[in-house]
Amino acid sequence: MARNGTGAARDGEDRAGLGPRRAAWRLLNAVTAEGMLLSDPRAAAILASLPPEGRARAQRLAVETLRNLSRIDGWLGPRLRKAPPPTVRNLLRLGALEIGQGEAPHGVGNALVALVAEGRRTEGFRGLVNAVMRHLGEEGPEAWARLGPPHLPDWLRGPLVEAWGGAAVRGIEAAHWAGVALDLSAKGDPARLAERLGGRLLPTGTVRLDGGAQVTALPGYQEGEFWVQDAAAALPARVLDPRPGDRVLDLCAAPGGKTLQLAAMGAEVTALDLSAPRLERLRDNLARTGLKARIVQGDVLEFDEGGWDAVLLDAPCSATGTIRRHPDLPQARDGAEIGGLIELQARMIDHALGLLRPGGRLVFATCSLLPDEGEAQVEAALERHAGLSVEVADAPGVEPAWRTELGLRTRPDHWADLGGLDGFFVGRLRTPG
Ligand SMILES: C[S@@+](CC[C@H](N)C(=O)[O-])C[C@H]1O[C@@H](n2cnc3c(N)ncnc32)[C@H](O)[C@@H]1O
Numbered sequence: 001m002a003r004n005g006t007g008a009a010r011d012g013e014d015r016a017g018l019g020p021r022r023a024a025w026r027l028l029n030a031v032t033a034e035g036m037l038l039s040d041p042r043a044a045a046i047l048a049s050l051p052p053e054g055r056a057r058a059q060r061l062a063v064e065t066l067r068n069l070s071r072i073d074g075w076l077g078p079r080l081r082k083a084p085p086p087t088v089r090n091l092l093r094l095g096a097l098e099i100g101q102g103e104a105p106h107g108v109g110n111a112l113v114a115l116v117a118e119g120r121r122t123e124g125f126r127g128l129v130n131a132v133m134r135h136l137g138e139e140g141p142e143a144w145a146r147l148g149p150p151h152l153p154d155w156l157r158g159p160l161v162e163a164w165g166g167a168a169v170r171g172i173e174a175a176h177w178a179g180v181a182l183d184l185s186a187k188g189d190p191a192r193l194a195e196r197l198g199g200r201l202l203p204t205g206t207v208r209l210d211g212g213a214q215v216t217a218l219p220g221y222q223e224g225e226f227w228v229q230d231a232a233a234a235l236p237a238r239v240l241d242p243r244p245g246d247r248v249l250d251l252c253a254a255p256g257g258k259t260l261q262l263a264a265m266g267a268e269v270t271a272l273d274l275s276a277p278r279l280e281r282l283r284d285n286l287a288r289t290g291l292k293a294r295i296v297q298g299d300v301l302e303f304d305e306g307g308w309d310a311v312l313l314d315a316p317c318s319a320t321g322t323i324r325r326h327p328d329l330p331q332a333r334d335g336a337e338i339g340g341l342i343e344l345q346a347r348m349i350d351h352a353l354g355l356l357r358p359g360g361r362l363v364f365a366t367c368s369l370l371p372d373e374g375e376a377q378v379e380a381a382l383e384r385h386a387g388l389s390v391e392v393a394d395a396p397g398v399e400p401a402w403r404t405e406l407g408l409r410t411r412p413d414h415w416a417d418l419g420g421l422d423g424f425f426v427g428r429l430r431t432p433g
Contacts, residue, residue, distance in 0.1 A: 017111055020054045021094060023047055024061035025115060028090040031066065031332045038062065038328045065097045067177065067327035071147040072096045079132050088125045091116055095133050100144030105137025149177045155335040156320060163371050164411065171413030172369070175420040180324045182209040183421075184226040185234050185257065187264050187289055193226055202418060203397030204238070206231040210419070224289035229257040232321070232410040232424040236312055236365035238395035239408065239426050242267035246309040250293070251300050251352060254278030256285045258312055259293050267310075269293040272303055300348050303355070310361045311352045315345045317366035317373045321423025324412050342372050349381050353388065359433030361391070364407075365426045374425025375406040387432035 026046050030036040036043065038059075047055045065072065072093045084092070091112055098108045109130055116122045116129050136143075151157060152173060160169045184207045186193040194201040197218060199209040207226070215221060215228055237258045242248050244266030250259045253271035255278050262269045263286075271293045273279050279297055286293060296303070300313075318338050323329055345366065352362050364381075366373045382388055393407040399415070402408050407427030412420045 017057075017107070018114060019050050020058040020061065021111055022115055022118075023050055023054070023058035024065070024094055025087075025091050027058065027062040028065060028094065029087050031062070031328045032090060033086055035332045035334075037332050038326070061094060061097065063327060064101070065093050066331055067179070068097060068100075068150055069093065069327075069331060070150040070153075071144075072100075074147055075100070075136065075143065076132065079135050084125060084128060085122070087119075088116065088122055088128070091122075091129065092132055095129070096136055096144075099133065099136045100141055100147075102141050105133055105140075109133035109137070149174045152176075152323075153330050153334075155333075156330050159335075160369055163369075168411065168413060171416065172411055172423075175412035175416065176323050176327065178324070178420065180230075181211075181419050182213050182215060182228065183207070183230045183234075184209065184215075185229040185261060186226050187224060187260075187291070193220070196220065200418075202231050202415075203399075204231055204235065204395060205397060206234050208419060222288070224291075227257060227260055227285060227289065229261075230322075230325075230422040231415075232422040233257055233367065234261065235395055235398070235408060235410070235424060236314060236363050236426045237261035237265070239393045239428055240310055240312050240361070240363040241265075241395070242310060247307070249305075249308040249311045249352075249355060251303075251311060251313045251348070252315055254282045256282035256293075258314060260285055260289055260291055262312065263291040263293050264289075270296060270305075272296040272298055272300065274299055301351050303351075306355045307357045308355055308360055309357060310363070311356055312363045312365070313348055313352045314365045315348050315373075317341055317345065317368040318370060319367050320369040321367040321410075321412070324420065324422065338370065338372070342377070345373060345377055346380060349377060350384065353381070353385060353429070353431060356431050358431060360431055362429045362431075363393075363426060364429065365424060367422055367424050369411060369423040371425075374409065374427070375404065378406045378427040378429065381429060385431075389430050389432075391428040391430055393426050393428040 023046055027043055047058055075096055076092055095108050095112045099105050112129050113126050116125050186207060190205045190207050191201055194207045197209060199207045202208055242262055242265050246267045248262050248267040248269050250269055250271045252273060253259045254273035254275055259269055259271040276297055279295055349364055368374060378390055402410055407425055410421055410424045412423055415421055
């Protein structure tokens with residue numbers, strides 16, 4: 001079989017849907033066995049040989065399989081007397097998703113048997129794949145619909161239950177399952193943008209569009225009237241609340257959602273990040289929106305220009321607050337890197353505090369659901385720095401229940417009736433004057 005063939009071979013592949021399924025299978029294998037994230041350039045390379053619609057289909061298959069993984073495993077489990085090799089299991093998972101979502105079992109089975117037959121180490125599982133797909137097909141989408149919401153893997157579920165309780169974690173899992181709408185931040189008046197795009201204006205000023213809009217095709221995109229930013233990700237800049245002319249240092253700034261907000265509010269912004277490719281995206285975003293910021297490529301811990309009115313530190317973190325849009329994350333990771341991230345965040349907080357003018361403010365934010373990367377960091381910073389105080393972290397439209405003594409806490413199960421929002425922590429600290 002010609003994998004990347006052209007002409008007749010490719011046409012046959014496309015009709016059988018082999019290309020997108022093969023790519024989705026490879027993505028699943030790389031996420032579950034190598035810890036690759038779907039945002040990794042290697043994922044783009046796996047998809048590169050497919051036409052645009054095939055790429056979209058492969059991506060959707062992989063993302064939805066990962067979003068539903070524990071449900072799928074619950075469905076497959078009783079049909080497997082012996083655990084198959086991980087790669088064969090991933091192919092069965094793909095098939096289960098497709099059959100569960102209403103694809104014709106016969107077509108799915110045929111395609112999967114053809115794929116499993118391509119490899120010397122997997123070809124012996126043709127019979128198993130065929131039999132399992134036939135069984136699932138007999139049960140069909142009705143059985144799929146009866147399966148409960150997916151569960152997070154233990155490495156993350158345990159700490160979250162400890163932090164927020166079992167009922168909240170079930171709500172978080174339901175929100176992960178539900179997926180996400182498209183959230184936009186407006187350069188100008190968000191109410192006018194909501195009206196123009198037929199979206200909803202959320203209480204905190206984010207414009208939300210339901211139903212798979214393609215952002216670059218929206219009116220006003222090319223003119224830079226808005227940018228994509230989850231409702232929770234828009235809160236740190238609002239909590240920082242710069243006055244026009246404030247000198248603000250945006251640390252870990254790329255691709256620049258918060259830089260754009262701060263600049264649109266009239267602050268004089270310096271945006272710093274380590275990653276050149278991500279800063280390139282920040283530069284493109286500034287050019288598209290016509291907003292201004294000074295850009296510095298470098299390491300937060302080595303930057304020594306002081307005297308800032310305010311610093312926004314959007315620190316690298318586990319990103320466990322963003323699983324609604326990145327269902328690959330809990331499957332690709334196992335929590336091993338979190339200890340190092342917590343240490344780095346504390347060092348960045350200490351360094352950022354040293355860059356403020358006396359009486360300056362630091363807004364510390366992470367898109368994490370783990371208190372160790374949020375509330376506990378503020379507590380520990382207060383212990384390390386005499387005279388440092390914590391201020392109320394607030395912004396218009398924020399739910400009172402999100403406010404804590406240490407900062408704002410959002411979770412995906414919040415605003416369930418509005419479609420949820422990412423998990424974030426936002427703390428606001430002030431140095432002595
Ligand atoms: C959460 S993302 C930032 C998102 C960004 N603030 C926004 O609103 O679009 C974290 C960023 O930290 C950057 N980063 C990680 N370690 C860094 C370091 N030591 N110094 C500077 N930037 C760093 C990464 O390149 C990444 O862009």
